[in-house]
Amino acid sequence: MFFPASKLIFFLITPSNLCISAILLGLVLAAMTRWRRTGFGVALSGALLLAAAGLSPLSEIALLPLEQRFPAYPADGPAPAGIIVLGGGIEAGLSEARDQVVVNDAGERPIYLADLARRFPAARLVFSGGSGFTAGGIAEADIVSRQADAIGVPRTRLILENRSRNTHENAAFSAALVHPKPGERWLLVTSAWHMPRAIGCFRQAGFAVDAFPVDYRTRGWGDVTHLHGFASDGLLQFDLAIKEWIGLAAYRWSGYTPDWLPAPEPGNESR
The missing domain is CATH 3.40.50.620 (HUPs)
Structure with a gap:
């Protein structure tokens, strides 16, 4: 049950899917209901988050704590x-x-x-x-x-x-x-x-x-000062990072991992 449920949930809450859904929902609300202002607000929020995730260093900020957690094997x-x-x-x-x-x-x-x-x-x-x-x-x-x-x-x-x-x-x-x-x-x-x-x-x-x-997917913390030339690159990385953070939480709640964010064991950081 965990496996199919996880696939469905990840699809629904993937940031790019969520943002596009918000834009479409907002436009429908604005065009077809009396909640015109609310609809435009929802659509604008989705568009802004989509732009931020695609063009800003938001994806690097989300990915770097994961990628830097364990050092490269010598x-x-x-x-x-x-x-x-x-x-x-x-x-x-x-x-x-x-x-x-x-x-x-x-x-x-x-x-x-x-x-x-x-x-x-x-x-x-x-x-x-x-x-x-x-x-x-x-x-x-x-x-x-x-x-x-x-x-x-x-x-x-x-x-x-x-x-x-x-x-x-x-x-x-x-x-x-x-x-x-x-x-x-x-x-x-x-x-x-x-x-x-x-x-x-x-x-x-x-x-x-x-x-x-x-x-x-990142070169290091210096990437947080760079913008993406293509929004598709940033969105791909941001979707990946958010999915992994959600996966960490879901696995911890399910008892599949012993910690929220596993780290190198003390004394083994260079291993």
């Missing part, structure tokens, strides 16, 4: 026992239809799966990603299995988890699949803006992992 960091890469970077339906790997704007996730496989030849490799649809659809892990050579990962090294539909299930199913031993070092690869929620889910599943963030 280049000379110790070799891990295993590496877990979360799905979300491959367009599974398009990949199946075109019989090749089609990545989206989180495509760094499978890219770094191949890179880390080369850097750490003894590490176990886990790709965790099912279908993002409420019913049917091919799993990302199945695409990775078919296209391992194209991605640059030896198929014989891959451990594939293809049932998960969200981050909570990524963590629970991966833990059940690999049974990590106490004291083992595992790297978790996912988007930097998604890392706090992902780390929280793995901790709640009893699976200790070190963050390996990728897919950054």
Whole structure:
């Protein structure tokens, strides 16, 4: 029940959808009811928020606390026992239809799966990603299995988890699949803006992992002084950030994470 409900709620409260809905509702109220002034106010509010989210640094202000939460894994960091890469970077339906790997704007996730496989030849490799649809659809892990050579990962090294539909299930199913031993070092690869929620889910599943963030959308705090040249860029980032903040709250309320905004464990900030 949580999965389909979350998809519907996220669609309804995505800022760009909400702003457009407010504009349309306001215009209808102004044109077809006696609440003319209220309608214009609602439409204007939606338009102003849409412009602010698209052109101002509002999206960076929302994204940076997420992306800066966990530092990058050091280049000379110790070799891990295993590496877990979360799905979300491959367009599974398009990949199946075109019989090749089609990545989206989180495509760094499978890219770094191949890179880390080369850097750490003894590490176990886990790709965790099912279908993002409420019913049917091919799993990302199945695409990775078919296209391992194209991605640059030896198929014989891959451990594939293809049932998960969200981050909570990524963590629970991966833990059940690999049974990590106490004291083992595992790297978790996912988007930097998604890392706090992902780390929280793995901790709640009893699976200790070190963050390996990728897919950054900001360059750093200096971005808060810049305006967007294209409103579509800002809206895409703002939608992403608000969805992730809502996801953090929903996961905490559901008991999927131990904290509202998971952070590096004390003493492990540089890991």
